[in-house]
Amino acid sequence: MRVYVFLAAIAGAVTWMTTPLIRHLAIRLGAVGEVRARDVHTVPTPRMGGLGMLLGFVAAVLVAQGIPFTRGLVSEGRQAWVVAVGGVMICLLGIADDLWDLDWMLKLAGQLLISVYVSWGGLQIISLPLGSLVTASPSVSMAITAFLLVASINAVNFVDGLDGLAAGIVAIGGIAFGAYSYILSRSSPSYASLATLIDVAMVGVCVGFLLHNWHPAKLFMGDSGSMLLGYLITCASIVLTGHIDPASVHSSIYLPVFMPILLPILVLFLPVLDMCLAIVRRVSKGQSPMHPDRMHLHHRMLRIGHSVQGAVLILWGWAALIAFGSITILVVPAMYVLVGMFVAAAVLTVATMLPYLRHRVPEIRAENAAMHANGQHISGHRHAEGTPAGHHDAGDDASGSAGSGRR
Template identity: 40%
Template sequence: MREYLLVILTGITVTYLLVTPVKRLALLIGAQSPVRDRDVHSVPTPRVGGLAMFGGLLGALVMAKALPHMQKVFEETKTAEAVILAGGLIVLLGIADDLWDIDALTKLSGQVAASGILIMNGVRLTTIPMPDGGSLALPPQYGVPLTVFVVVATINAVNFIDGLDGLAAGVVGIAAFALFLLSYRLADVIDIPLLIGPTMIAGVLVGVCIGFLAHNFHPARIFMGDTGSMLIGLLISAATVQLIELFDPTLAEEYRIFPLWLPLLLVPMVVVVPYADMLLAVWRRTNQGRSPFAPDKHHLHHRLLRLGHSHRRSVLIMYGWVSLVGSCMVAISFVPPNSPDVLALVVGITLLVAALGAALMVGVPRIMARRAAAAAAEAVSDDTDSFTRQPV
């Protein structure tokens, strides 16, 4: 664990320190987010902050290579090479989009190309763990397109929620932390050395997100832009794909852990908020006869603002939902296979907390609005009384 903590700390430090020079570069080259109708910021803000995140990724990987336990990843796999090359392509694509607003088809092509780089370096789905403890082999004609779909869908899901200060970095950081805990348990506690790779990627992503969030939480001094949102989407999808690919489901029974088709659900469930936002946006825009990539102000975070939540509270609510789902998925991984009562208890507590959270999310703004209206009415009444009591 000490090596992982050192890698995470390196990612935090390098990313945090690089944000200031990247911000200056953004101002120099004119990479700023203008104030548009669909945005919530009120002043032009530098973007391409993802460039600092990529620097944090490189710094953390350099540190990992110098550590004896993690050297296995660099010696026995191409994991690090895959994320560096694919991440580099995504960053170049993101910089071009942050500068010139390239079209959706070009971005999609670049995302598919980055997925191809991952696949060519061994990060692809070759098997899918099944609930019965076995696994389903995926020949290349199925495994390759499925891997591309997972990577591209995750990249765009993260990109869709990057609409409030600190939202994308926080949501992905929480999801990556949940993935890190699950991967760490498998890699170190159960001693599956091959899983050091996805554990390392998830840990690096946690560090990168925390380091950037220090500059990006409301009020943000810099935006990650498509440069950053696509990069962190790529990293979390790469960690998930490799975790699923390398885990042997027959070990679940041997170690009496919950059947590990769980990684199949982990990221879709932990990142359920951006996935849901993306699917709703595509459905909404298609029904209106518009392009699925056309921007609007009807994302989940916009709806929270319209409910009456402040900018920060809207972001924290999204954090809370992702944390709740992530905690549930990690807790499930600790449930023994033949313990339906414990599993039901974990799921029941999660649903109870979710119901309470939904009630508070909707009810709190209404209560505050009523109190504000009552206070305003009382103030007006006091002013009227004082006026009528004045001598003529």
């Protein structure tokens, strides 16, 4: 555990120290995000922060090569270097987009090519739990792996809309999944350690970048950062889910681990949900799936009255609930986990809706008071109209001649 903490600290420190330099470089190169109608920030802000993240991750991998406990993971196998090379390529694609705003089809094609290269290099989902363990053909493995990588890359890219949001959500998912892979590594280290190494390095770069990216952000991660984070967290999942020998672990553990589609979705539930909602929303309007709008989850949070920091913290809470809940339920009795998740969900629901309720309840009270006052006014008006008749009846009782005279 101490080795992993040390590697996370290395990744975080390198990211934190190089990010100010990356910021100046982004300004020099013109990688500055102009304020658009859908943006939350109000001043042009440099992007391309993913380059600092990449430097932190590569530094952690190089240091891991010099540590006896993790040396074999880097030097003896090719997967670590395939992940690193793929990370460099996906980050360079993101830098190009940060500089020149690439067409979405060109960017998607680049993501797909890089994902196929990584899969061809040996990072594949080899087996699937379809009733029983099924070994997928090489072509099927490459297709599933490439699909997962592209989907996760774009999911994190979609949710990157508030300062610190994407980095925090990925860090939370990385901590949850890294903890689970570490538990498995204690009984079968040759299978899970590389996944844990990728996770802890990724968490380190997220924390290091967050120190510069908390609102108001000095630098955006840009596509170079969001695509890199989506790529890394999925690589860790594929390393774990694709190389577990079911005969070496208990059936109650290996079956959930073999959920190669479920695990990335659960760990990145909020980004995946936001991406799916955006695609359905845009396609239903006849727009491109990549057409920008202000209907993302974080935009809705701001619309109901949350501050940027408040919206980010609450979305972090939802991400933690889903990520840790989905992992914990694999090792803790389901009843305890579900009760805890229900309580946490209730608290988060109240926190999510609190600004809306604060604004809406006074409005409802004002509306009710206005309706009540209007009702009293109408009732009083009717009473005023009925008074002469009542007075006339009383006059008839008191003096028939007077009443006859009025007639």
